[in-house]
Amino acid sequence: MKPTFSLGRIAGISIGVHWSVLAMMVLVTEIVAVGILPARAPGLGAVTYWLTGVVASVTFLASLLGHELAHAVVARRFRMRADRITLWLLGGFTELGSHPPTPRAAFLVAAAGPGASLAIAAGFGLLAFGAGFTPLPAVVAAVLAWLALVNGVLGVFNLLPGAPLDGGRLLQALLWKRTGDQSGAAVTAAKAGRVVGVVLIVLGVVEVVSQRLVGGIWLALIGWFLIVSASTEASSVSLRDRLAGVRLRDVMSPAPPSAPEWWTAETFLDRMARADRHRAFPVVDMDGRPIRVVTLADLVRLAPGMRAHTRLAELGRPVRQDSVADPADLLTELPASAWPSSSDRSLLFVADANRLVGMLTAKDVSRAIELANLGHLPSGSDSPGPPVEEPEREGPGSAPPVPGRSPDHGHNA
Numbered sequence: 001m002k003p004t005f006s007l008g009r010i011a012g013i014s015i016g017v018h019w020s021v022l023a024m025m026v027l028v029t030e031i032v033a034v035g036i037l038p039a040r041a042p043g044l045g046a047v048t049y050w051l052t053g054v055v056a057s058v059t060f061l062a063s064l065l066g067h068e069l070a071h072a073v074v075a076r077r078f079r080m081r082a083d084r085i086t087l088w089l090l091g092g093f094t095e096l097g098s099h100p101p102t103p104r105a106a107f108l109v110a111a112a113g114p115g116a117s118l119a120i121a122a123g124f125g126l127l128a129f130g131a132g133f134t135p136l137p138a139v140v141a142a143v144l145a146w147l148a149l150v151n152g153v154l155g156v157f158n159l160l161p162g163a164p165l166d167g168g169r170l171l172q173a174l175l176w177k178r179t180g181d182q183s184g185a186a187v188t189a190a191k192a193g194r195v196v197g198v199v200l201i202v203l204g205v206v207e208v209v210s211q212r213l214v215g216g217i218w219l220a221l222i223g224w225f226l227i228v229s230a231s232t233e234a235s236s237v238s239l240r241d242r243l244a245g246v247r248l249r250d251v252m253s254p255a256p257p258s259a260p261e262w263w264t265a266e267t268f269l270d271r272m273a274r275a276d277r278h279r280a281f282p283v284v285d286m287d288g289r290p291i292r293v294v295t296l297a298d299l300v301r302l303a304p305g306m307r308a309h310t311r312l313a314e315l316g317r318p319v320r321q322d323s324v325a326d327p328a329d330l331l332t333e334l335p336a337s338a339w340p341s342s343s344d345r346s347l348l349f350v351a352d353a354n355r356l357v358g359m360l361t362a363k364d365v366s367r368a369i370e371l372a373n374l375g376h377l378p379s380g381s382d383s384p385g386p387p388v389e390e391p392e393r394e395g396p397g398s399a400p401p402v403p404g405r406s407p408d409h410g411h412n413a
């Protein structure tokens with residue numbers, strides 16, 4: 001899931017918000033303003049309840065962020081990449097760009113989130129207790145007590161033993177340590193995640209039947225999300241196994257057509273864009289280094305009269321640092337952000353000593369996956385093809401699934 005807008009960076013980790021988080025905030029505000037406060041701090045006006053509800057929901061979102069930051073910070077201590085935290089309808093997730101190096105690292109990264117939530121719960125609990133001894137209005141203590149409760153529930157809920165919940169990650173780390181089989185542990189944790197998901201859906205239906213509509217739907221939604229992510233995760237682990245040993249040079253399109261930055265748009269159109277079958281082209285500098293991506297759509301947007309006067313250096317978009325990789329890099333170790341999607345501009349450039357030698361598109365990745373499913377690794381790979389397993393679901397749409405990529409930590413309000 002891509003964040004709808006960015007809130008900036010904390011400790012170098014980009015913090016984003018998906019629009020669906022608004023639904024969660026409205027729900028939380030409503031629960032606090034209507035369900036909690038009038039009973040705990042009676043006699044106040046509706047405006048006070050609703051405003052306090054808004055404050056409570058923003059604070060809750062901040063504590064959710066605290067949970068995710070704890071994962072990210074611990075991941076960084078183990079030199080793992082923590083690229084982005086996104087808050088959304090069902091909580092938050094931290095995108096880890098690399099896999100934990102050891103079972104211990106996996107365990108501590110997973111434990112950090114619930115640990116943070118429980119610590120935050122204890123903090124709010126103490127504040128709520130202290131507020132009782134001050135002349136502060138009862139509504140303050142009521143909100144603090146609610147925040148303590150909800151963070152406590154969040155911490156405990158995330159310890160349920162099924163991936164992608166943190167408890168599932170803990171289980172995965174323990175199995176990995178015991179058996180030494182990282183993939184096997186991930187598959188078992190994902191299976192457990194599906195079981196937890198089914199249980200939550202059943203509980204949700206029971207809630208709905210007993211007239212607790214919102215809570216029931218919420219629980220069922222989380223259950224469904226768990227089942228979907230656990231299934232995606234299991235298939236991406238199996239894909240990762242099958243693509244083990246495949247390096248970029250084995251799957252890239254070698255010697256891609258590239259245009260020098262000093263060409264004008266007109267020259268580019270005449271000499272390259274018209275004749276070639278691609279829609280997006282790398283632009284290279286004098287040393288052959290990929291510096292920009294120009295698409296046919298960029299040419300369309302340029303007024304025809306400007307074609308003779310505009311150089312490629314001014315067209316298109318600069319190449320992002322993380323979309324250039326080395327030919328010897330393993331396909332399965334690419335960070336999620338570098339993975340080519342079906343979008344025109346989404347290309348991974350393969351450069352040897354800074355010089356463009358290849359390009360990886362979504363098509364190249366799909367081809368590698370299909371070959372791997374047939375039991376054949378692309379030529380030149382390090383290891384022989386693993387045995388063919390049953391075909392895996394590759395999800396809807398044309399973008400190939402990313403091995404090892406899944407919401408690393410799904411959390412629930």
Ligand SMILES: [Zn+2]
Nearest residue numbers: 113114166409
């Ligand atoms: Zn977590």
